[in-house]
Amino acid sequence: MSHLVTSTLAFFTPQSGGSSNADQIDSLYKITLYIALVIFVAVEGALGYALWKFRARKGAVPAQIRGNTRLEVGWTVGAAVVLVGLAVITFAKLSSIQNPSNSGPNGAQSVGESGLLYASADRKLPPNGKSLNIQVIGRQYIWQYVYPGASEPDGLGAPYSYEQMVVPTNTTVTLDIVSEDVVHSWWIPELGGKFQAVPGYHNYSWFKVSKPGIYRGQCAALCGRGHARMIATVKAVPPAQFEAWLAYQKQEIGQANAEAKVERAKLGSQTGAGQVENP
Numbered sequence: 001m002s003h004l005v006t007s008t009l010a011f012f013t014p015q016s017g018g019s020s021n022a023d024q025i026d027s028l029y030k031i032t033l034y035i036a037l038v039i040f041v042a043v044e045g046a047l048g049y050a051l052w053k054f055r056a057r058k059g060a061v062p063a064q065i066r067g068n069t070r071l072e073v074g075w076t077v078g079a080a081v082v083l084v085g086l087a088v089i090t091f092a093k094l095s096s097i098q099n100p101s102n103s104g105p106n107g108a109q110s111v112g113e114s115g116l117l118y119a120s121a122d123r124k125l126p127p128n129g130k131s132l133n134i135q136v137i138g139r140q141y142i143w144q145y146v147y148p149g150a151s152e153p154d155g156l157g158a159p160y161s162y163e164q165m166v167v168p169t170n171t172t173v174t175l176d177i178v179s180e181d182v183v184h185s186w187w188i189p190e191l192g193g194k195f196q197a198v199p200g201y202h203n204y205s206w207f208k209v210s211k212p213g214i215y216r217g218q219c220a221a222l223c224g225r226g227h228a229r230m231i232a233t234v235k236a237v238p239p240a241q242f243e244a245w246l247a248y249q250k251q252e253i254g255q256a257n258a259e260a261k262v263e264r265a266k267l268g269s270q271t272g273a274g275q276v277e278n279p
């Protein structure tokens with residue numbers, strides 16, 4: 001029975017469990033839901049009771065009532081108290097949703113050091129200022145993720161991946177969300193924080209995953225005919241595994257770039273048929 005109640009509630013409440021900000025959003029939602037449930041049951045119960053108790057009887061004349069000041073003041077003040085209560089709870093919880101927390105002691109250690117920290121006026125950083133910053137680029141119809149570690153000063157040569165983001169566990173990950181074409185929406189429900197990717201604008205979010213695993217999401221703004229295929233996953237792995245993956249990715253991309261450079265030089269030195277005919 002209790003399992004039925006929990007799973008029914010889980011169906012009606014936001015997904016959570018992946019990151020602390022998602023948990024805070026979930027608990028805020030549940031507080032509001034429980035208060036609303038109590039009021040719903042009380043109001044509908046009173047309505048049902050009145051319908052039954054004062055149902056029409058032959059010859060009966062209903063009491064002729066005009067207003068009830070005490071009742072009216074009561075439900076106005078009651079609603080105001082609920083509103084103020086919810087506002088206070090929301091603002092008390094808001095900072096733990098918006099502001100990133102520090103990485104855990106067993107998180108990735110190199111994060112935020114050796115050039116992995118990017119400063120920004122708008123981006124919120126954890127209290128100790130260290131986070132793994134990943135750029136999330138939305139484009140029709142795929143998500144690209146650019147990780148820190150550019151080999152060239154202009155930011156080129158940074159490791160990247162498509163569709164699946166790989167992150168270390170227990171590490172605060174801050175996201176810099178942008179778009180190359182139209183408005184997309186970044187959302188991994190279990191990790192909280194849905195944010196739009198808007199061309200020409202930067203949006204910031206964060207998460208900290210405690211359990212290794214795959215967290216699924218999907219572009220949440222209709223962005224064109226390929227929108228349905230624009231899925232996103234976050235794969236959380238232990239920090240050591242993440243460092244190894246990042247190094248491998250960097251090496252593979254570097255190698256592919258070097259090969260492309262050779263190919264380009266080769267093509268540039270060849271004289272094509274078109275060039276012969278149209279000098």
Ligand SMILES: [Cu+2]
Nearest residue numbers: 184219223230
């Ligand atoms: Cu999209």
